[in-house]
Amino acid sequence: MSYFSLRALTKSYDSHTALQEFNLELSKGEFVSIIGESGSGKSTLLRIAAGLLTQSSGEVLLDGKKIENPAEKLVPGYDEIKLIHQDYQLFPNTTVEENITRPLLNYEEGYRKQRVAHLLDRLGLTPYKDRLPKQLSGGQQQKVAIAQALAVEPEVLLLDEPFSHLDAIQKRKLIQELKELLQEMDTTVIFVTHDLDDALWLTDSLVVLQKGKITQKGNSKALCEHPKSKYVARLFSSINALPDREQAYIRPADIRIRTRGGFVGHVVDQRFLVHYNTLQVRLREGGQLWEVDDPARKYQIGDRVYLHIQEEKVLLLKS
Numbered sequence: 001m002s003y004f005s006l007r008a009l010t011k012s013y014d015s016h017t018a019l020q021e022f023n024l025e026l027s028k029g030e031f032v033s034i035i036g037e038s039g040s041g042k043s044t045l046l047r048i049a050a051g052l053l054t055q056s057s058g059e060v061l062l063d064g065k066k067i068e069n070p071a072e073k074l075v076p077g078y079d080e081i082k083l084i085h086q087d088y089q090l091f092p093n094t095t096v097e098e099n100i101t102r103p104l105l106n107y108e109e110g111y112r113k114q115r116v117a118h119l120l121d122r123l124g125l126t127p128y129k130d131r132l133p134k135q136l137s138g139g140q141q142q143k144v145a146i147a148q149a150l151a152v153e154p155e156v157l158l159l160d161e162p163f164s165h166l167d168a169i170q171k172r173k174l175i176q177e178l179k180e181l182l183q184e185m186d187t188t189v190i191f192v193t194h195d196l197d198d199a200l201w202l203t204d205s206l207v208v209l210q211k212g213k214i215t216q217k218g219n220s221k222a223l224c225e226h227p228k229s230k231y232v233a234r235l236f237s238s239i240n241a242l243p244d245r246e247q248a249y250i251r252p253a254d255i256r257i258r259t260r261g262g263f264v265g266h267v268v269d270q271r272f273l274v275h276y277n278t279l280q281v282r283l284r285e286g287g288q289l290w291e292v293d294d295p296a297r298k299y300q301i302g303d304r305v306y307l308h309i310q311e312e313k314v315l316l317l318k319s
């Protein structure tokens with residue numbers, strides 16, 4: 001049963017169409033990530049989904065009820081649908097605890113205190129509850145913004161690249177904590193990002209948005225194994241164009257290095273990764289640069305290598 005529905009959403013700004021016939025149906029408690037480059041329409045989509053921006057056409061339904069847009073509703077937005085973005089605004093002159101309490105001022109005091117204490121605890125903010133926002137790190141401030149949005153227990157949480165200010169380690173930790181909390185609350189979540197890695201920490205279910213249109217959706221395995229475009233393929237790893245065939249590509253992991261035959265090249269650079277090395281190989285014919293995995297960490301700069309591709313792993317991709 002669909003719980004949160006985005007149906008045929010289209011948005012044009014003057015002559016420019018930022019979003020075109022976007023459809024997505026989520027069941028209660030489902031998590032989906034939308035991946036798209038800057039300018040692909042992600043923020044436009046989430047603002048419409050939250051009832052904060054008026055669409056040109058299409059509709060948003062929550063549990064069968066139509067979400068009204070700012071043209072239809074006096075005070076735009078809904079308590080049931082919260083949008084968190086990168087440039088969150090905390091109240092600068094009130095403490096962390098007061099910031100989180102503010103959305104709950106109309107609630108009964110006992111509940112309010114318990115709810116705020118719970119969120120402070122779950123997000124690891126209890127030691128900082130009496131500080132002002134400016135006395136916190138970027139990651140801690142972001143957590144306060146998240147706690148503030150979750151205070152009223154929204155049914156739907158829309159995350160618009162909210163972790164962009166954080167470093168990789170902070171980001172993973174926060175996403176992991178948030179994931180557990182949202183699963184407990186049975187919140188329905190749409191996370192938009194340009195970064196596949198971030199998305200995969202939160203969800204396995206992916207929608208790819210390009211120029212305002214969905215170009216592919218599925219779980220991470222399906223998209224990785226059967227990408228329809230170069231853009232989708234490159235989300236997962238780099239790809240090497242085959243010199244002798246149009247629109248045919250091979251991933252670094254699907255190349256085998258042997259002692260003869262295949263494409264001949266020499267190693268011009270090498271990079272250490274946790275599970276393997278990668279090599280940059282200059283092909284003798286055509287002079288292309290390929291990236292090749294070296295799981296045995298056997299090859300050095302200057303070595304000659306013979307590269308064999310696994311035919312069933314060749315990707316045929318549109319641009």
Ligand code: ADP
Nearest residue numbers: 013016018036037038039040041042043044045
């Ligand atoms: P993303 O969040 O994926 O970067 P946006 O939804 O912000 O993308 O923008 C999608 C497209 O719509 C971009 O081409 C952007 O320039 C355009 N756009 C966004 N907001 C406006 C606006 N208020 N007026 C005109 N064009 C806009």
Ligand code: MG
Nearest residue numbers: 042043044160
């Ligand atoms: Mg955006």
